[in-house]
Amino acid sequence: xxxxxxASSEDHLPLSNTVLTILLALADGEKHGYSIMQTVEAMTGxxxxxxxxxxxxxxxxxxxxxxETDDRPDPALDDQRRRYYQLTGFGRRVLDAEVHRLExxxxxxxxxxxxxxxxx
Amino acid sequence: xxRILIGLYTLLLHCYPPAHRREYGGWMKQLFxxxxxxxxxxxxxxxxxxxxxxxxxxxxxxxxxxxxxxxxSIGVEWMKPVAWKHVLFALLPGLFMVASAYFPSSNDPWIxxxxxxLSLVVIAVSPIAHRxxxxxxxxxxxxxxxxxxxxxxxxxxxxxxxxPPTWWRVVNTGVALLMFAVPALLLLGLIVQRQLTGHNxxxxxxxxxxxxxxxxxxxxxxxxxxxGSPWPATPMVGPLSMALSAPFVMLGLPLARRHGMxxxxxxxxxxxxxxVALIDPDYGLWExxxxxxxxxxxxxxxxxxxxxxxxxxxxxxxxxxxMLLPVGVVLLLGAIIPxxxxxxxxxxxxxxxxxxVQPCLALLLAITLYDELHxxxxxxxxxxxxxxxxxKVVSSxxxxxxxxxxxxxxxxxxxxxx
Numbered sequence: 001x002x003x004x005x006x007a008s009s010e011d012h013l014p015l016s017n018t019v020l021t022i023l024l025a026l027a028d029g030e031k032h033g034y035s036i037m038q039t040v041e042a043m044t045g046x047x048x049x050x051x052x053x054x055x056x057x058x059x060x061x062x063x064x065x066x067x068e069t070d071d072r073p074d075p076a077l078d079d080q081r082r083r084y085y086q087l088t089g090f091g092r093r094v095l096d097a098e099v100h101r102l103e104x105x106x107x108x109x110x111x112x113x114x115x116x117x118x119x120x
Numbered sequence: 121x122x123r124i125l126i127g128l129y130t131l132l133l134h135c136y137p138p139a140h141r142r143e144y145g146g147w148m149k150q151l152f153x154x155x156x157x158x159x160x161x162x163x164x165x166x167x168x169x170x171x172x173x174x175x176x177x178x179x180x181x182x183x184x185x186x187x188x189x190x191x192x193s194i195g196v197e198w199m200k201p202v203a204w205k206h207v208l209f210a211l212l213p214g215l216f217m218v219a220s221a222y223f224p225s226s227n228d229p230w231i232x233x234x235x236x237x238l239s240l241v242v243i244a245v246s247p248i249a250h251r252x253x254x255x256x257x258x259x260x261x262x263x264x265x266x267x268x269x270x271x272x273x274x275x276x277x278x279x280x281x282x283x284p285p286t287w288w289r290v291v292n293t294g295v296a297l298l299m300f301a302v303p304a305l306l307l308l309g310l311i312v313q314r315q316l317t318g319h320n321x322x323x324x325x326x327x328x329x330x331x332x333x334x335x336x337x338x339x340x341x342x343x344x345x346x347x348g349s350p351w352p353a354t355p356m357v358g359p360l361s362m363a364l365s366a367p368f369v370m371l372g373l374p375l376a377r378r379h380g381m382x383x384x385x386x387x388x389x390x391x392x393x394x395x396v397a398l399i400d401p402d403y404g405l406w407e408x409x410x411x412x413x414x415x416x417x418x419x420x421x422x423x424x425x426x427x428x429x430x431x432x433x434x435x436x437x438x439x440x441x442x443m444l445l446p447v448g449v450v451l452l453l454g455a456i457i458p459x460x461x462x463x464x465x466x467x468x469x470x471x472x473x474x475x476x477v478q479p480c481l482a483l484l485l486a487i488t489l490y491d492e493l494h495x496x497x498x499x500x501x502x503x504x505x506x507x508x509x510x511x512k513v514v515s516s517x518x519x520x521x522x523x524x525x526x527x528x529x530x531x532x533x534x535x536x537x538x
Contacts, residue, residue: 033147034154047155049175050148051136055183058144083147 009093012063013101018048018056023065023087023095030069030086033057057085065091122160126153129172135180202431206256210431213239213260214423218416239264259427314493321492327485334481418453 015023025031025039033053041047060066069086087095129152133145152172159168202210216235239260246257253261278284278292311328315321 033151037151037155047171049172049179050151050155051175051179051183053151054144054148055140055179055186058140059186082150 009090009097012065012094013098015094015098016056018052019060020095020098021048022053022056022060023091023098026066026085026087027092027095030084032082032084034082036085060091061085064088065094122153122156125156125165125169132176135176136183140183201434202256204432206254207428207431209245210242210256210260211424211428213242213263214420214427217263217423218420236264256431259430263423263427311489319493321489324485324489324492327481327488331481331485421449 021040021044022036024043025036031039033050037048037053057066061068065088066085067088069084126149130149133141133148136145155168156165159165213235216238220235242260243257243264246252246254278288284292311321311324
């Protein structure tokens with residue numbers, strides 16, 4: 001078993017923005033690179049370039065947070081030329097841990113009555 | 121039009137590390153083609169091109185750095201920035217050097233001696249006050265290592281007016297070669313000795329051969345292109361540039377071994393890299409409409425801004441970027457601006473850019489030699505991910521307490537999650 005597989009989910013925190021948005025994009029199912037990029041754009045309003053995207057994908061694969069998959073969300077949408085990626089169980093745990101960490105920070109901000117934290 | 125742009129992007133992909141390009145180049149190209157198709161429908165091709173260029177500028181150095189440091193982490197890797205008082209103290213020699221650009225001649229001993237003296241004070245304070253060589257002393261150490269031989273070499277330059285006589289050229293070249301070649305020969309001896317004592321240094325020899333070839337090419341280029349004569353007025357740059365790499369490696373090896381990480385080597389070699397270009401510190405810009413301001417500004421990029429960003433970085437990537445980006449910008453400007461102002465030919469510009477190759481090869485030699493002597497163990501030792509999250513809280517260094525040089529493994533600030 002690799003060292004990354006042995007690592008606990010908290011070991012990877014905090015995630016960079018790029019990694020967090022990619023994991024969020026993959027949270028609702030497997031996607032190929034362009035689809036990840038479109039989802040990230042829809043979520044954040046900014047586009048991710050090929051260099052940034054595939055650099056992050058390489059590190060996520062190496063860390064065992066995502067994996068390539070042969071499954072396709074919809075056979076009609078399948079494109080054999082594309083490589084699809086999905087979250088691993090470990091990747092989902094890391095994402096959960098990061099979300100909880102961010103939630104804890106938001107709660108802390110609420111407790112400190114920071115105006116932006118209440119959404120006003 | 122699409123085919124041309126995709127072809128250009130394919131060319132751009134060659135700037136990425138080969139392994140990354142082989143694995144992901146095809147997918148990146150396809151993604152760019154998809155983006156281009158969408159942008160054409162939306163009539164937004166120019167903004168896509170700008171975004172793509174910016175993406176490449178960010179990701180190409182990042183991938184090279186990742187390959188160099190064998191980096192695999194996906195999280196933000198926090199480090200302790202050096203305290204401001206130490207940063208400012210460590211920057212004194214560099215600031216003096218920049219200020220000296222306004223003196224009539226930056227080669228005069230009354231400028232060189234204080235600069236070297238300041239550097240020695242900075243380096244000496246570190247082990248005296250902290251009983252070890254701290255991180256903030258390393259940029260100065262690199263600065264001194266790279267600068268002193270160059271300043272000596274400049275100090276013994278011909279001042280008699282007109283072309284120097286042949287006997288002087290021979291003596292000057294001999295002195296300069298001796299000054300630079302002795303450490304080079306020591307390094308060569310070290311490599312041979314380690315090879316004979318059971319180490320397999322195959323990659324080191326390859327890099328060494330590459331340095332020799334590059335040096336030979338520079339030497340021939342200088343003779344044929346720059347000087348136009350078979351016996352240049354100054355010592356030949358090629359052999360010198362090869363020899364120049366030796367002190368950096370010699371200095372970096374024991375430091376890296378002592379601190380058990382290639383990062384130490386990287387810092388010293390990298391900062392030394394910055395000052396190699398100081399061999400031509402004025403960039404041919406003296407007595408131009410730019411006065412001394414532009415050379416001083418560019419010098420500041422090497423000896424002030426890069427060390428400042430590096431020492432104050434709070435993240436591992438920030439440390440590396442802080443060191444390399446100002447250098448890249450200044451090297452590029454150092455080649456282009458004089459070309460515009462002084463109307464240099466394109467070959468000279470290319471030759472100046474080739475200077476970048478030499479320190480990069482020196483850096484590569486240092487890392488390769490260290491890797492092959494000590495294996496990958498140090499590079500993989502104590503990665504950030506091995507530290508439990510609960511321990512990632514600030515290690516609470518007391519005010520005024522300086523910690524040992526551990527630039528790539530220090531974890532200092534991490535908000536605990538309750």
